[in-house]
Amino acid sequence: MIPTVDLTPESCRRRLSLRRHVQMWITSYIVTAAVVVIVSTVLALAVDRAQRRVDFIVAQVQLDEDQQRQARAMLDQIDHYKAVLARHERLSWPIPVGEIIAHVGAVTPDRVTLTSLSVSPRLRGQRRSSGSANADTAYEVMDVEIAGVAVDDLDIAAFVAGLQDLDIFSAVIMDYARKAKLGEGEAREFGLSCTVDLTARYIREREDEP
Template structure:
C-alpha cells in the first residue's frame, strides 16, 4: 500500500495554504465585482437615458413657457392698441383707426408677423397764438418678423399701393434668428395725411388699391 509522505516544512506548508486561501478570496471578490458591474451597467445606461429625456422635457417646457410669454405680450400689445384706437376714435378724427388696422391685416402677407404697432398723431398749430393744435397726419410705426426681404418688400408694396397711405418707408431690415430659423427683423413707417380726408369705410386691401 502506497502512502504519501509530505516532506514540506510546516512553515512552507502554512504559507502555501494561506496563498491558496488568498487566491480563492481574490477570485471570489473578482467574480462578485464582475457580477456587480454586469448588474449596474444596464441600470447606469437607463439612468443616463432618463436624464437625457428629462433634459429634453425641460427644454421643451422652457420653449413652451417662452412661447406662452410671447403670446401674452402680444395679447397685451393688442389690448393696448384697442385702447388707443378707442381713445383716438373718441377724438373724432377724420379717419377710423379700426379701418386702418383692418387694412394692415388685409395687406400683410401670411408669412409676416407683426410684433408692434405704434400710432402717433402729428400735430399742427392753427393760426393764432391761442389756437388749439389739431392732428395733421397719423404716423404708423410697424415692427415685425418676416422670413425674407422679399416678404418685407411685398408688405411695403401692399401699403404703397393702397390709397389710405400717403407715404411708406422702410426703417430697417436686419437678419435675426427665431428658434434656430434665420429670419428678417424689420421696421417700417407709414403716414396718413388727414387734410381733406374722410375715411369711413375701408373694404380691404384689394378694394382700396390705387387704380
C-alpha cells in the first residue's frame, strides 16, 4: 500500500482546520437553536393548554358557587313565602273559637252565667251577620256576641271591665241590660258585643317575629 503524502502547506492546513472547526460550531449552534425553539414551542403549548384547563376549572368553581348562592336565595325566598301563606291562612280565621271561649271564661265572674256566645268574621265596614264565612276571604274584623245573666249590675260591670282588659278585644260594647227572672228572684239579663281587630293582631304577630 502506497502511503498518502499530504503536500498541502502548513498554513493552508491550519486555515482548513480552522474553517472546519468554525463550520462545526456553526452547525452545533444552529442545531441547538432549533432544539431550543422546538422545546420552547412545545412547552408554550403545554403551558397554554394547562392555563386553559385551570381557567376552565376556576370558571366551573365560580359557576358552582353562584348556583349554590342562587339556590340558597331561592330556598330563603320559598321559606318566606311559606311563612306568608301560613300567616294568611291563620288570618282568614286567625283565632280559634276555643281560644276566645278560654279568654272570656277566664274573666267571667262567679255570679255571671253565659247563655250564648257567637263568633262571626267580617270585613271592616261590613254589617254584622251579613253572610256566611268564606274561607277564601282574609277578614279584617271578628265580632264576638255574648249573652248572659248576672245577679246585679255590679257583676255585669266587673265582667265588662275584665273583657276590656283582654288584649284580644279592641272594643267591648254593652248592647243591653234588663231585668230578668232567675228562679224565684230577679236578675239582670245582658248582651255584649266584642270586636277583634284582625289587622292589629296581624301587625303584632309580625312585630313578635324574630
